[in-house]
Amino acid sequence: MSRNGAPPDAREQEAELIRQVRAGRRESFRPLVERHWPRIKGLARRILRGPDLVEDICQETFLRAFEKLASFDNTREFAPWLAKIAVNLIGEHFRKGGQRLQLVPLDERVFPRAVPEPGEEVIGRMLLDDCLERLPVAYRIIFVLRHGLMFSYEEIAQVLDEPLGTVKVSLFRAREILKVFWAAVPTELAREGVK
Amino acid sequence: MKERTCHERLDFQAYVDQQLSGPEQTAVERHVRECPACARELERTRLFFTDLQVACAVGRGDLPTPAEIDGVMARLARSHPVPDSAATATAPWAAWMTGWGFEGWRAATVGAALGLLLLMVWAVRSPGPLPRPATPPAVSTPAPADLFAFTLSAPPSQALGVVGKPGAKMATRGHLQSGTVYQLPSVGKLYVTFKGENRLELSKQARFEVAGTRVRLHTGDVWCRLQRTGRDIVVETPTGTVTPLGTRFYVEATPRATRVTLEEGQVILRTRTTTVSLKRPGTLFMLTDGTITTEFETRDVAVQIPNSHLPDPRTLERPPQADSLQDGY
Structure with a gap:
């Protein structure tokens, strides 16, 4: 219940559910899964390929969260804590394939010839999706955390275990590069009268 | 498409991303009112962020199905069965009974008899139906x-x-x-x-x-x-x-x-x-x-700036690419 007797808000509901799970009521974990599944799946499916793998990571995230719930600081936000578990699992998946999640410096070469030239049958948003797909994994995660899950910069830094400054600079630079490609196509298509 | 000719260095990304302080925001707003090039750039940045948000958004395909939720809960039930200790934990009443010298089956018998006695007393005193057990606070x-x-x-x-x-x-x-x-x-x-x-x-x-x-x-x-x-x-x-x-x-x-x-x-x-x-x-x-x-031809854009400042109308008019939300695989 809330402190002043008003209907409990979402965060207090969540804290109460977590307390109940810790006290042994496993079924109280169900509303937490229902509430956070879309965000975890939204993150996973933009990073991983294949619905089975995405589903596995989602399930594993919640299982691990359940196991580690005792270590969760109930005064903090649950969503970034959960996202960090998901990101760690995604990182483990890529490490198995010899890749590491790192915010490496980006430049325009991240989009080599694979990006279609303006004038081909491409419209702006498809190109943006395409560009996001080509970003290194850590950048894709950062974009989804910021623009999809609406995490603050501080929360993203916490999820990725990176300094706040690195997160800000990386996101700024990546956006600038993406924006160049995003801005170019629609205008060119409009000039050519492409519908 | 480098159209900007203004040399003022303004961080439009930070402005749109709401990362600027109050005075910094005011400075940006004051400048774009005077500068068509920067007004266009700000509008482009805003549209870019909107598109980014759509490209990254949690979509309808991310909503869970009951089967997915049940799948998680079933895995939890398998991997974390309710521990025996929880079921056999010493309850306060059990400790009280032990204190009086009743243990094991004796304690159970005495407990049941006491419970029955209380129920009978309650039934005699109360004309109403049996109360429903208190439900836990509903969360959803x-x-x-x-x-x-x-x-x-x-x-x-x-x-x-x-x-x-x-x-x-x-x-x-x-x-x-x-x-x-x-x-x-x-x-x-x-x-x-x-x-x-x-x-x-x-x-x-x-x-x-x-x-x-x-x-x-x-x-x-x-x-x-x-x-x-x-x-x-x-x-x-x-x-x-x-x-x-x-x-x-x-x-x-x-x-x-x-x-x-x-x-x-x-x-x-x-x-x-x-x-x-x-x-x-x-x-x-x-x-x-x-x-x-x-x-x-819409003029209802997020920032009210003179029409001459607006970018190419087609950029504003671009219909939503809703399918971009559909699959990320």
Whole structure:
């Protein structure tokens, strides 16, 4: 219940559910899964390929969260804590394939010839999706955390275990590069009268 | 496309991303009022962020199915069965019995006898029926099948507002009440389900209400994907109504016009003077004077800047690429 007797808000509901799970009521974990599944799946499916793998990571995230719930600081936000578990699992998946999640410096070469030239049958948003797909994994995660899950910069830094400054600079630079490609196509298509 | 000629170094990304302090924000706003090049750049940055948000947004494909939730809970049940210690933990009453010298089966017998005695005393004194056991505090109310259930996807600081109740702060999940006008926060989307299988997505700070099966969209936009059970939904805007006939469509309401983009199926557009059936994928506009047209040049952009400052209209007019949300595989 809330402190002043008003209907409990979402965060207090969540804290109460977590307390109940810790006290042994496993079924109280169900509303937490229902509430956070879309965000975890939204993150996973933009990073991983294949619905089975995405589903596995989602399930594993919640299982691990359940196991580690005792270590969760109930005064903090649950969503970034959960996202960090998901990101760690995604990182483990890529490490198995010899890749590491790192915010490496980006430049325009991240989009080599694979990006279609303006004038081909491409419209702006498809190109943006395409560009996001080509970003290194850590950048894709950062974009989804910021623009999809609406995490603050501080929360993203916490999820990725990176300094706040690195997160800000990386996101700024990546956006600038993406924006160049995003801005170019629609205008060119409009000039050519492409519908 | 480097059009900017102004040499002022302003961080439009930080401005749109709400990372600037008050004075810095004011400085940007003051400058773009005077500088057409920077006003265009700011508008482009804003559109870019909107597109980024759509490209990265949690989509309807991310909503869980009951089977997925059950799958997690089943795995939990297998990997973490209720420990025996929880079932056999020493309860306070057991400790009390032990203190009186009753242990094992004796304790159980005495406990049962005491319980029976208390029940009989209560039954004699109370004429009413047996009380129901106290239910634990409900965290989520069960969803009646005919209600609009919603989930808000927004930063923790943002909440679904109720127009006329400035302090009211809705939970991130729940059910929409008929007759209440809701306002989406500046950032975020509202995912609404109707009868379980019909999906609506509201965004662009939509202001709306539901009444029966009608969705009254005052401003903002709504994307609808309806099944057979959702055909009784009608979307009303200030300029007209949209009646679906089993379909996938998008409605954007602005003060001057309503844009309806049909992706699949059929919709009927009705204004006070005209009725049009849109049977093929395409876009129509319902205008305030009652006409329905294929051409409309919007000036309702997020920042009110002189028309000469606006970027190419096609950039603003680009219809939503809703399919970009559909699959990320």
